[in-house]
Amino acid sequence: MPELPEVEVVRQGLAAAVAGSTISAVEVLDERALKRHRGTPLDFVSRLEGRVLLPASRRGKFLWVPLEPLAGFEADSRPQDALLAHLGMSGQMLVRTLSAPEDKQLRIRMRVEGPAGEYELRFIDQRLFGSLAVDELVAPVDAATERIPSQVTHIARDPIDPLFDRKLFSLRMRSTKRGIKAALLDQAIISGVGNIYADEALWRARLHWAQPAATVSARKITELLEHVQDVFAQSLEEGGTSFDSLYVNVNGESGYFSRSLQAYGREGEACPRCGTAIKREPFANRSSYRCPRCQRKR
Numbered sequence: 001m002p003e004l005p006e007v008e009v010v011r012q013g014l015a016a017a018v019a020g021s022t023i024s025a026v027e028v029l030d031e032r033a034l035k036r037h038r039g040t041p042l043d044f045v046s047r048l049e050g051r052v053l054l055p056a057s058r059r060g061k062f063l064w065v066p067l068e069p070l071a072g073f074e075a076d077s078r079p080q081d082a083l084l085a086h087l088g089m090s091g092q093m094l095v096r097t098l099s100a101p102e103d104k105q106l107r108i109r110m111r112v113e114g115p116a117g118e119y120e121l122r123f124i125d126q127r128l129f130g131s132l133a134v135d136e137l138v139a140p141v142d143a144a145t146e147r148i149p150s151q152v153t154h155i156a157r158d159p160i161d162p163l164f165d166r167k168l169f170s171l172r173m174r175s176t177k178r179g180i181k182a183a184l185l186d187q188a189i190i191s192g193v194g195n196i197y198a199d200e201a202l203w204r205a206r207l208h209w210a211q212p213a214a215t216v217s218a219r220k221i222t223e224l225l226e227h228v229q230d231v232f233a234q235s236l237e238e239g240g241t242s243f244d245s246l247y248v249n250v251n252g253e254s255g256y257f258s259r260s261l262q263a264y265g266r267e268g269e270a271c272p273r274c275g276t277a278i279k280r281e282p283f284a285n286r287s288s289y290r291c292p293r294c295q296r297k298r
Contacts, residue, residue, distance in 0.1 A: 002087045004158055004192025007061050010093050014065060017095045018121060021114030023048050029220040033107035033125055036086060036151060037133035047081070048110065054079060059161070060191025062086055063093075066137065068223040084135045084149045086121070091130025094122045098114035108132055129239065149150035159229045170221045173213045180216055180224075181209035181288060193228060196264045197235070199289050201227040203263035208297035209281075209288045233236045234260060263289045 002010075026048045028034065028041040031198045037044050052068035063086070066079035085093060094103065097119055098111075108123040123132055137147035157164045173180070183189060184198045193201075193204065202209055204227040205220065216224075238260060262272050267280035271291040282289050 002061065002091070003194035003197055004060060004160070005197070005232050007058055007063050007087065008160075008236060009239055010087070011056045011063050013057040013095070014063070014093060017119075018053045018065060018112060018114065019055045020052065021112045022050065022052050023110050023121075024118075025049060025111040025114050025193040028107075029109065030107040030128075032128050033123060033131055036084065036131040036135075038135075042110060043247055044132075044134055053083070053112070057082075057148075059148060059152050059186055060155045060158050061194075062149070062155060064135070064149050064152075066147070068133075078147055080133055081136050082149055084133045084151060086131055088125065088127065088129030088131065090126040091251070092122075092124040094124060095182070096120045096122055098255065105214040126289050155187050155191045156189055159190060159225060160192075160232055166222070166225060170218050173221050174218065176218065178213055179210040179285065180207055180213040184224075184228075190228075192232070195283075195286050195288075197228065197231050199264040200231045200262060203289075203291065203295065204231070206294050208295045209283060209290060211297050257281065263291065265289065 026045040026137060028045060031041050034041055034044055039047075048067075051070075054066040054068060056063060056065045058064070062084065064082040064084045066082045069078070069080055085091070087093075096103070100120070103122055103124050105124050105126045106122055107125050107128075110121040112121050114118055123130075133151070135149040135151050138153065140146055140148050140152050140153060142157075142165075159169075169190055172185050176183050178186075181198050181202060184193050184201070185195070199209070205224040207216065207220070207224060213221075263278055266278040266289060269278050270276070271278055271294060272292065274293050276291050276293040278289055279292050281290070
């Protein structure tokens with residue numbers, strides 16, 4: 001599943017490609033790609049056609065493109081709604097020329113007109129866990145001037161958000177008896193962290209994934225957060241993590257952070273720090289990767 005770095009790479013691409021452009025036509029090819037839309041496919045189309053796209057935003061793994069206010073909202077110049085996207089396991093937002101060949105698993109097509117001419121914004125999803133929607137924008141509880149989609153209000157801020165509360169994060173982590181990886185994956189505590197980056201940050205912090213979070217010191221929690229931020233920053237520089245063709249940026253290009261992974265997916269390989277073979281263990285219907293020597297459970 002795309003995690004924060006992958007979604008941020010897509011957001012950056014959309015911000016550069018679609019801001020200031022107008023949606024001239026929308027075609028829903030598969031209604032299953034509208035699971036998050038609170039309305040019919042016709043409602044989805046009618047709420048998008050003729051609308052002007054503003055710079056894309058993101059919180060955790062949720063991505064949205066605010067829509068310029070409709071006539072009649074001049075008293076409040078802030079956007080009232082947005083095109084919301086969750087990529088799920090295999091969703092892709094691609095910017096294509098009008099003459100580009102048809103993409104496989106194309107679910108929704110939007111024709112867009114902007115300063116650079118006409119092009120298509122395509123939503124591709126092989127496994128259909130992702131979705132698009134038009135959602136109203138509301139104020140989050142911690143920022144009166146900010147607006148986020150109503151479906152995102154339960155999602156915590158992510159660690160590259162300037163308003164991320166480090167003290168609140170530490171308090172929430174140390175208030176749960178769950179394993180520290182399970183807490184790190186809780187999007188109500190910290191958003192954007194998935195299986196890959198959790199394993200990488202825990203390896204850097206020398207923490208066992210099952211260590212009860214409540215038993216980890218505040219100093220160590222702070223260190224873990226710094227490793228999460230460092231892993232995200234490095235992944236962003238390298239375009240995210242691509243193991244197959246399911247994650248690509250808006251131009252259809254893969255990231256290459258997979259070459260920099262130290263623990264995740266490295267079962268049987270030597271730990272870069274101590275040389276011990278990396279171990280793969282079952283975790284919540286997925287897998288965790290750790291060094292048995294560097295990451296012992298206390």
